[in-house]
Amino acid sequence: xxxxxxxxxxxxxxxxxxxxxxxxxxxxxxxxxxxxxxxxxxxxxxxxxxxxxxxxxxxxxxxxxxxxxxxxxxxxxxxxxxxxxxxxxxxxxxxxxxxxxxxxxxxxxxxxxxxxxxxxxxxxxxxxxxxxxxxxxxxxxxxxxxxxxxxxxxxxxxxxxxxxxxxxxxxxxxxxxxxxxxxxxxxxxxxxxxxxxxxxxxxxxxxxxxxxxxxxxxxxxxxxxxxxxxxxxxxxxxxxxxxxxxxxxxxxxxxxxxxxxxxxxxxxxxxxxxxxxxxxxxxxxxxxxxxx
Numbered sequence: 001x002x003x004x005x006x007x008x009x010x011x012x013x014x015x016x017x018x019x020x021x022x023x024x025x026x027x028x029x030x031x032x033x034x035x036x037x038x039x040x041x042x043x044x045x046x047x048x049x050x051x052x053x054x055x056x057x058x059x060x061x062x063x064x065x066x067x068x069x070x071x072x073x074x075x076x077x078x079x080x081x082x083x084x085x086x087x088x089x090x091x092x093x094x095x096x097x098x099x100x101x102x103x104x105x106x107x108x109x110x111x112x113x114x115x116x117x118x119x120x121x122x123x124x125x126x127x128x129x130x131x132x133x134x135x136x137x138x139x140x141x142x143x144x145x146x147x148x149x150x151x152x153x154x155x156x157x158x159x160x161x162x163x164x165x166x167x168x169x170x171x172x173x174x175x176x177x178x179x180x181x182x183x184x185x186x187x188x189x190x191x192x193x194x195x196x197x198x199x200x201x202x203x204x205x206x207x208x209x210x211x212x213x214x215x216x217x218x219x220x221x222x223x224x225x226x227x228x229x230x231x232x233x234x235x236x237x238x239x240x241x242x243x244x245x246x247x248x249x250x251x252x253x254x255x256x257x258x259x260x261x262x263x264x265x266x267x268x269x270x271x272x273x274x275x276x277x278x279x280x281x282x283x284x285x286x287x288x289x290x291x292x
Contacts, residue, residue: 063093067102074106082106100126101136108143119143134159134166141175150183161195170196174205186213204233211246215291220253241267241276248280249291 066089073082083106089099104122107115123140126133141156157179160172177192190213196206207230214223227250230243239247244267251260264284267277283291 059092060096063089063096063099065089066092067096067099070099070102070106074102074109077109079106079110095129097126097130097133097136100129101133101139104136104143105139108146116147134163134172135168137163138168138172138175141172141179145175145179145182148182150179153179154183161192170200170203173199174203174209177206177209181209186216189213201229202233204230207233208242208246215246215249215253218253220250224250224254238270239263239266241271241274244271245276245279252287 066085070082070085070089073079073085083103086099086103086106089096090103093099100122104119104126107119107122120140120143123136123143126136127140130136137156138160141153141160144150144153144156154176157172157176160166161169161176163169163172166172173192173196177189177196180186180189180192190210193203193206193210193213196203197210207226211223211226211230214220214226223246227243227246234243244263247263248260248267251257251263264280267274267280271277279291283289
């Protein structure tokens with residue numbers, strides 16, 4: 001699954017939004033209070049000829065708060081409420097790039113054909129308003145991948161993955177690797193996942209994807225080393241079907257019969273209807289055949 005920098009993504013552990021939290025709603029109440037003037041002294045009134053931009057600043061804060069509230073609603077899948085918040089955000093500031101990005105995420109999550117078509121214009125608008133708003137690059141890339149426009153998605157993920165300091169950079173590199181896999185470019189995928197690991201050795205997605213790619217390339221020792229790192233990362237959590245089948249393949253390649261049997265039993269008992277269990281049964285009936 002792609003790492004969407006929005007509230008609804010299950011990975012996502014990386015990720016999430018860099019928008020101000022809903023506690024900023026309190027700012028909507030006190031934003032119109034006047035400030036004291038420099039030079040004020042008891043009994044002496046001071047006039048000021050300095051221009052004020054409080055009105056515009058308040059509009060910016062309203063847009064930020066409304067967008068943040070929309071993010072919370074999206075996390076709870078309350079899409080209608082999120083839409084109303086974003087409309088109010090754009091009414092307050094029609095040039096607030098994060099609101100356009102969030103609207104694109106919202107429409108994409110709703111998923112109907114008409115809203116998917118609308119979503120792209122919002123991502124493009126966010127990028128046009130602020131080319132340095134990297135979150136919109138990643139989210140647009142996720143949209144493009146969903147639409148199977150992989151070369152365009154790669155372009156957006158490359159930009160996000162090269163943006164040092166961007167909190168979602170690791171997720172963007174993971175997205176890049178998965179998109180390259182969708183394109184069938186395994187060398188490029190390996191490169192992207194290795195970049196993710198270089199930036200953060202705790203990237204679970206990069207570990208899992210690379211283990212599969214190394215097994216396909218018969219690099220068993222490297223695959224085993226990464227697999228052991230993966231087990232440390234999940235800290236004793238139950239192994240899912242994909243990790244179990246990886247462990248079975250490594251044990252089989254190394255002739256470790258007891259480990260292979262133990263993991264096979266876990267897979268068949270705990271996930272009997274999984275694609276991995278089906279794959280294992282086919283292989284057990286013909287151990288000389290290559291894994292598929």
